[in-house]
Amino acid sequence: MTQVRLDVLPDAAYVRVARLVAVSMARLSGVDEEVVEDVRLAVGEACGRAVAAHLQHGLVEPVSLSFEGGRGLAASVVDRVGLPAARGHDAVAVLLAASADRPGADVDLVAGDAPAVLALLEGLAQQVEVRTGADGTMVDLRWGTAG
Amino acid sequence: MDLSLLTYEEGDWTVIAVGGEIDVYTAPKLRDALVDLVNKGRYHLVVDVEQVDFLDSTGLGVLVGGLKRVRANDGGLRIVCTQERLLKIFRITGLTKVFAIHDTVAAATET
Numbered sequence: 001m002t003q004v005r006l007d008v009l010p011d012a013a014y015v016r017v018a019r020l021v022a023v024s025m026a027r028l029s030g031v032d033e034e035v036v037e038d039v040r041l042a043v044g045e046a047c048g049r050a051v052a053a054h055l056q057h058g059l060v061e062p063v064s065l066s067f068e069g070g071r072g073l074a075a076s077v078v079d080r081v082g083l084p085a086a087r088g089h090d091a092v093a094v095l096l097a098a099s100a101d102r103p104g105a106d107v108d109l110v111a112g113d114a115p116a117v118l119a120l121l122e123g124l125a126q127q128v129e130v131r132t133g134a135d136g137t138m139v140d141l142r143w144g145t146a147g
Numbered sequence: 148m149d150l151s152l153l154t155y156e157e158g159d160w161t162v163i164a165v166g167g168e169i170d171v172y173t174a175p176k177l178r179d180a181l182v183d184l185v186n187k188g189r190y191h192l193v194v195d196v197e198q199v200d201f202l203d204s205t206g207l208g209v210l211v212g213g214l215k216r217v218r219a220n221d222g223g224l225r226i227v228c229t230q231e232r233l234l235k236i237f238r239i240t241g242l243t244k245v246f247a248i249h250d251t252v253a254a255a256t257e258t
Contacts, residue, residue, distance in 0.1 A: 013172050015170060015172065041201075044171075045203060045204055051171070119239055119240050120204060120240065124239070
């Protein structure tokens, strides 16, 4: 089992670093090569959403990512924006509500736009779990091994 | 990889050939290019993403924003894409029903 932790400053320029680490971990963990692209996009979306949340709330702390590889890959992306506590579908509803309440958001730059991000996460990861709380939001993504 | 943009005219259409990665960091550059074209009165746009290596939801948002702008002026925005990994993203987000997606620039610029 391999564990990698990564703190990403809330700056859009660094989201690609998270994607690069995700791809490396996916390959090291035996994820099917055809699925590696899904890992790259899903982790990028989760990280971009978290970075956008920090920027929108003026948080300078980094977004935290952790990867656990071995038989497949587990990726976890955590932001520090406090929201009502919820899990699963309720947590998705909390994120959607928070996303809809963003005064001044640039309509074209929907980094962290919850509907699109959540649709992509559901479509790309083999398992998705979302938890919200006063300490922030955790998005857990999982993929199995090839074959 | 950064974003590259090449703009040229093809009949009544303005083609923007995009290369590289369209993500949360580079998407503003594409957004600015689309806004600039609309401000210059170009309302029939084709965005060619055949040379794009990566596209995320921010990039999709910029394309949707561009479509809204040209439609407000009775125009259109068409996509050229044959890459399955990008088409998958359009499908997951339901945007295959929003954009006309063509295989070639020639097909996209047919009236």
